Every structure is written in structure tokens, then in C-alpha cells.
Amino acid sequence: MVEPSAVANDVSLWEWSGSAFDEGEEAANWFSDFLGKPSRLVRFNEASECRHVKSNYARSYTVKFNDMYPFLLLSQGSLDALNNRLPEPVPVNRFRPNILVEGCEPFSEDLWNEIKISDFTFRGGELCYRCKVPRVNQETAEQGPEPTETLMNFRSDKILRPNDEKHQGKVYMGQFLVCTNYVPETGKTIKVGDPVLVLKAFSSYAECLI
Known part of the structure; x- marks a missing residue:
């Protein structure tokens, strides 16, 4: 990484x-050559910047260059249930969770309002609506209609919240989380095999955030 005096302005997400801190020409040239378009690699400028999670869902929590939240939870049961409906199964990396749990019923994680993993408590932010990225085969870079087309049949806002007045045609897979514990800059660890304890849960999709 370069010295923090190299600053890039007008970075947006x-x-x-x-x-943000610009990581220099070597990194920029590598990404530009690989992607076939001018690119820069930047690092979040913690000294002068603060990016908040959506305030109507998780007030006072912050992220850096994560997509929207620091954590995305998905269960293996949900992935299996989806794959049972698909013409061809998709791997979990299409959905990019950083916490994958096993041993629960498919999509039960949607209603988890508060969970504990190891010494850490996590609170649900909102269900994750999926963009076009899960439709891209990461091995070939080819894009198809699945899994979005199948998700639309049983995981759309119209299906999950039929009584809502406004539906936006979104589909959902996984739930965003925030950690309610203080975590120092040095970080803390949760690991494969840690038990997951559900502390609070919603009774229906009418209560959860989408």
C-alpha cells in the first residue's frame, strides 16, 4: 500500500x-489491464470519512467499502431449497454471504431478529434484496436469468409481504446483520463450527424489514 498522502477524491458507493487513499499506479495498472477499462484501487479513509449503514434500519452503525452492511447471513438450508427448484444448482458464492449457517429450516434465518455467535451478538438489519450479480457465472462471466427468475416465484416482496400496498419487484436471499458488540481495530474472531443461538425472532414477514 502507498503512503496515505495519496488521496483520491470523488469516490462514491x-x-x-x-x-479514499489511492493504492498507487502498480495496482491501478493491474486492475486496468485485467478489467479492460481504467481503474483505481482505493482504501477507505478512516481518518476523515465515515459511512453509515442505512439509518432507518441500523442507526449509528458504520461500514467502509462493504456493499451495504458489514455482515450478510445465509443458511445452507435456504441455498439447498433454492437449488431444488433450479434447472441447474448454483454455488453459495453467487450470494456472497460472510456468515453461512447450517442446521436450520430453509429461510428461517429471515425472521431472526437477534442472534449470538461465540461472544458476539448480531442484530438483523433487513433482508437482502438481490441485484443482477447472482445471475453471473463466476467461472465463465456469462449471465443468465437464474436464479432471479426462480426466486421471483417464491421470494419476491409480493410473495413475502402480500398485504403491502407497494411492491417493487425485488427478490430476497439472506439477511443483513450488524454486530452490537464493541470490536477493536485489531478485530475479533468467529470461526467455522461456532454455535448460533437465536435470541429473538419475528413471528412473520409482516414484522421483519425488507
Whole structure:
């Protein structure tokens, strides 16, 4: 990494915009050559910037260059249930969770409002609506209609929340989380095999956040 004096301005991600540390020409040239378009690699500027999670779901929590939240939870049971409906199964990396749990009923994680893993407590933010990325085969870079087409049949906002007045045609897979514990800059660890304890759960999709 380069010295933090190299600053890139006008960096944006979703609704946030600000400055970041530019990682230099070597990294920029590598990504530009690989992607076939001018690119820069930047690092979040913690000294002067702050990016908040959506305030209507997880007030006062922050992220860096994560997509929207620091954690995305998905269960193996949910992936298996989806794959049983698909013409061809998809791997879990299509959905990019950083916490994958086993041993629960398919999609039961949707209703988890608060869970504990090891010494850490996590609170549900909102269900993760899926963009076009899960439709891209990461081995071939080819894009198809699945799994979005199948998800639309049983995981859309219209299906999950039929009484809502406004439906946006979104599909959902996984739930965003925030950690309610203080975590120092040095970090803490949760590991494969840690038990997951459900502390609070919603009774229906009418209560959860989508």
C-alpha cells in the first residue's frame, strides 16, 4: 500500500461519496489491464470519512467499502431449497454471504431478529434484496436469468409481504446483520463450527424489514 498522502477524491458507493487513499499506479495498472477499462484501487479513509449503514434500519452503525452492511447471513438450508427448484444448482458464492449457517429450516434465518455467535451478538438489519450479480457465472462471466427468475416465484416482496400496498419487484436471499458488540481495530474472531443461538425472532414477514 502507498503512503496515505495519496488521496483520491470523488469516490462514491451507493448514496455515499467522499475521499479514499489511492493504492498507487502498480495496482491501478493491474486492475486496468485485467478489467479492460481504467481503474483505481482505493482504501477507505478512516481518518476523515465515515459511512453509515442505512439509518432507518441500523442507526449509528458504520461500514467502509462493504456493499451495504458489514455482515450478510445465509443458511445452507435456504441455498439447498433454492437449488431444488433450479434447472441447474448454483454455488453459495453467487450470494456472497460472510456468515453461512447450517442446521436450520430453509429461510428461517429471515425472521431472526437477534442472534449470538461465540461472544458476539448480531442484530438483523433487513433482508437482502438481490441485484443482477447472482445471475453471473463466476467461472465463465456469462449471465443468465437464474436464479432471479426462480426466486421471483417464491421470494419476491409480493410473495413475502402480500398485504403491502407497494411492491417493487425485488427478490430476497439472506439477511443483513450488524454486530452490537464493541470490536477493536485489531478485530475479533468467529470461526467455522461456532454455535448460533437465536435470541429473538419475528413471528412473520409482516414484522421483519425488507
